[in-house]
Amino acid sequence: MGYQNLREFVKVLRDNGELVEIGASLSPRYEIGAALRYLDQRSGKAVLFKNAAGYNCPVIGNLLGSNKRLALALEVEPEHVLEEFKKRTQQLIKPVVVSKGPVQEIVLSEEIDLLKVIPALTHHEKDAGPYLTSALVVAVDPDSGERGMGIHRILIKDKNKIGLFLYNPPIGAYFHKAEQRGKPLDIAVVLGVDPALFLASIASNQGGKLNKFEMAGGLKGGPVELVPTADSGLEIPAQAEFVLLGKVLPGIRESEGPFGESSGYYLTYQNPVGVIHTIMHRQEPLYHALMPYNRENSLLLNLIWESSYGTTLKKEIPQLTDFRLTSVLGMCALLQIKKTAEGQPKEILEHVLKSSPLIKSAVVVDTDVDLSDLGEVSWAISTRFQPHRDLLLLNDMTGYPLDPSADNSVTSKWGIDATKPLGQESLFEKVEVPQQAMQKVSSILQGLFN
Ligand SMILES: Cc1cc2nc3c(=O)[nH]c(=O)nc-3n(C[C@H](O)[C@H](O)[C@H](O)COP(=O)(O)O)c2cc1C
Numbered sequence: 001m002g003y004q005n006l007r008e009f010v011k012v013l014r015d016n017g018e019l020v021e022i023g024a025s026l027s028p029r030y031e032i033g034a035a036l037r038y039l040d041q042r043s044g045k046a047v048l049f050k051n052a053a054g055y056n057c058p059v060i061g062n063l064l065g066s067n068k069r070l071a072l073a074l075e076v077e078p079e080h081v082l083e084e085f086k087k088r089t090q091q092l093i094k095p096v097v098v099s100k101g102p103v104q105e106i107v108l109s110e111e112i113d114l115l116k117v118i119p120a121l122t123h124h125e126k127d128a129g130p131y132l133t134s135a136l137v138v139a140v141d142p143d144s145g146e147r148g149m150g151i152h153r154i155l156i157k158d159k160n161k162i163g164l165f166l167y168n169p170p171i172g173a174y175f176h177k178a179e180q181r182g183k184p185l186d187i188a189v190v191l192g193v194d195p196a197l198f199l200a201s202i203a204s205n206q207g208g209k210l211n212k213f214e215m216a217g218g219l220k221g222g223p224v225e226l227v228p229t230a231d232s233g234l235e236i237p238a239q240a241e242f243v244l245l246g247k248v249l250p251g252i253r254e255s256e257g258p259f260g261e262s263s264g265y266y267l268t269y270q271n272p273v274g275v276i277h278t279i280m281h282r283q284e285p286l287y288h289a290l291m292p293y294n295r296e297n298s299l300l301l302n303l304i305w306e307s308s309y310g311t312t313l314k315k316e317i318p319q320l321t322d323f324r325l326t327s328v329l330g331m332c333a334l335l336q337i338k339k340t341a342e343g344q345p346k347e348i349l350e351h352v353l354k355s356s357p358l359i360k361s362a363v364v365v366d367t368d369v370d371l372s373d374l375g376e377v378s379w380a381i382s383t384r385f386q387p388h389r390d391l392l393l394l395n396d397m398t399g400y401p402l403d404p405s406a407d408n409s410v411t412s413k414w415g416i417d418a419t420k421p422l423g424q425e426s427l428f429e430k431v432e433v434p435q436q437a438m439q440k441v442s443s444i445l446q447g448l449f450n
Pocket of ligand 1: 151165168202204206
């Protein structure tokens, strides 16, 4: 039944050769981030820093930075990650409340100094300071009392003072409601959880229809264990590495940033401020770092958008056989279709480009092109696309706020029809080795490259 906690998952990564362990002493200020960037582009594995300089707390990063590790997280074959993620996040399982959890092993409630305990990374050159980038913020809806969670970037501003980017629902909406009543919002900032809980925290809760704790239960195939906290009324994941209890204050906005974001650009906002009054952690805790703009960041964002947006598109476009998002922030949609008429790919391109501000470009290919292999998509563009005939350009569209080239969120969009013309099957027939030979050699050779 899934992993109980982050430690169990790290052990599985180690056993599967998916973990690089670094003994050198590296500083959380820039150096661990630099190593995560360097190794993301070279080894592609998760990284355990055993010696974060100045701390008695190891740091794990690039945790879910490959499809293979997402597959290990969900305990499925790599080709089934997306469909399992979609399926299981609909199979809701309610959390259970237990009386005690390992996260309460150490409780600090006096002279709070976040940076004394947590090796939060300063990631990019111009970042305003150390940021928590993998933090699940947990709170309760001031109206309904329902609990919710989401990942939100958090700047450590001072010993117990934080700045938070509470944009997305449900937490953004909870804070808004509390603030309208002039009240602070009690929060728990949760660091270092099992991969199902982490993935559920970034999943779309479909406009409030689904509860992310229940989605986490579905993803891991069993209930999340929560433990009550004394004074805030919140229930927190019992197996987390760290939990910080605090409040987001109403009526205050301060500069939060610059912060090197998922988009690959620095962003600064006027954002709410919080104070932390309690730090809880396990004995010998492990800190989960997430390097923005690394492969992991795009992979996670694409997973949630492919699963929510892809499901909608499949309903709208009967010819669609596969759908992927690629490029930073998923702004390029890859569409595989079973083409039945000339002109159809351009109609589909127009529909998709107009369907969301997120999608700036799109490519349509035939069913013999594997969307998980960008080399194949590029091959189809090079050999099946004629720019004078197959390019679609749309002007004056609503763009994505994180795209700095969009002028006040107004953008042009392009689409590429890289499908074969109908009726020219032999000219465009793709070379293949015989299936039987492939099956035979794959059963002999598989395992050699794991
Ligand atoms: C790596 C990562 C960082 C994120 N950081 C923030 C953030 O700082 N603020 C925010 O409001 N949402 C952030 N999100 C998005 C939310 O955590 C969550 O994915 C989003 O609310 C999707 O759920 P929804 O469709 O139900 O809103 C981040 C997501 C990811 C994957």
